[in-house]
């Protein structure tokens with residue numbers, strides 16, 4: 340039954356635009372939903388979220404939390420790859436998603452979360468945080484690592500793992516936040 344609703348929602352999403360997309364996937368009964376920003380080139384190629392370089396962050400994340408990939412559901416705020424052309428090379432490079440792109444996919448993301456009905460939604464970075472909390476003034480730098488109570492679940496904001504790659508100073512904070520998340524998860528599995 341849930342599978343059918345999932346497939347219907349996926350179709351609704353794919354009908355939004357005539358562009359390649361990556362829809363969420365994983366355990367439809369997951370207690371944890373992970374929400375990233377948007378797929379990159381590798382994700383579009385494979386049709387799966389968080390593969391390639393981003394998949395490595397995810398594996399590390401999963402190891403630290405001592406959970407299994409098959410136990411979680413993974414998705415993105417925006418389902419298309421936001422890109423621009425590099426002026427020098429003429430090649431496609433990733434760019435942050437635009438407001439219109441976020442707003443276009445927001446209803447799909449919210450329905451996805453409603454369908455899975457997890458205990459905890461982990462947002463990775465600013466875009467998923469603001470989209471899910473609905474609060475424009477929420478900034479990841481201020482709320483990371485602190486659970487936010489929403490109507491039907493807990494939102495746990497984390498920095499996007501890619502941010503940690505670009506800013507090594509965030510590494511310790513990121514690991515501390517993951518330990519806090521681990522403690523929150525334990526409350527739901529005990």
Ligand code: URA
Nearest residue numbers: 375376377388389393
């Ligand atoms: N980064 C994201 O936020 N999502 C992906 O699917 C890949 C990289």
